[in-house]
Amino acid sequence: MHKLFLLAGSISGMLSVMIGAFGAHALKATLEATNRLETFETAVKYQFYHSLALILLGILMVQFQNKAFNVSGYGFIVGIIIFSGSLYALSLTGITKFGAITPVGGLALILGWAALAWGIFKTV
Numbered sequence: 662m663h664k665l666f667l668l669a670g671s672i673s674g675m676l677s678v679m680i681g682a683f684g685a686h687a688l689k690a691t692l693e694a695t696n697r698l699e700t701f702e703t704a705v706k707y708q709f710y711h712s713l714a715l716i717l718l719g720i721l722m723v724q725f726q727n728k729a730f731n732v733s734g735y736g737f738i739v740g741i742i743i744f745s746g747s748l749y750a751l752s753l754t755g756i757t758k759f760g761a762i763t764p765v766g767g768l769a770l771i772l773g774w775a776a777l778a779w780g781i782f783k784t785v
Contacts, residue, residue: 662722662730662731662734663718663719663720663722663723664719665719665734666715666716666718666719666722666734666737666738667715667716667719667720669712669715669734669738670712670713670714670715670716670718670719671712671716673708673711673712673715673738673741674709674712674713674716676708677705677708677709677712677745678709680704680705680708680749681702681705681709684698684701684702684705684752688701688753692752695752695755697751697752697753697755698752700748700751700752701748701749701752701753703748704744704745704746704748704749704752705745707741707744707745707748707770708741708745711737711740711741711770711773712741714737714773714774714777715734715737715738718730718733718734718737718777719734721781721785722734725780725784725785726784727780727783727784728780729776729777729779729780729783729784730776730777730780730784732772732773732776732780733772733773733774733776733777733780734773735773736769736770736771736772736773736774736776737769737770737773739766739769740766740767740768740769740770740771740772740773741766741770742766743762743763743765743766743769744763744765744766744767744769744770745766746766747759747760747762747763747766748760748763751763
């Protein structure tokens with residue numbers, strides 16, 4: 662399972678850099694005109710932070726095994742997709758209904774951190 666999380670973190674990290682650069686250059690004027698630049702930047706930041714968390718989790722899993730670490734990794738992946746994805750969609754389309762699912766992604770990220778803490782408490 663650690664390999665999945667290492668790969669997911671690496672690919673997500675790469676994508677967050679690419680998406681961030683695209684937003685900062687090609688989309689900047691559009692995002693500023695719609696007052697969505699800050700929302701877009703929040704999506705990029707959270708995606709990048711949690712990409713790093715996935716990589717660190719994968720490294721931790723090489724040494725320690727606990728089912729909570731699997732929950733953590735999947736929580737991070739689902740959270741990245743729903744949280745950052747909904748903010749990207751909101752920023753680019755202006756459809757505010759995308760913002761309604763953002764908290765679900767936030768809960769998945771929180772679950773990821775809680776499961777990581779539990780796994781560390783029980784294992785390390």
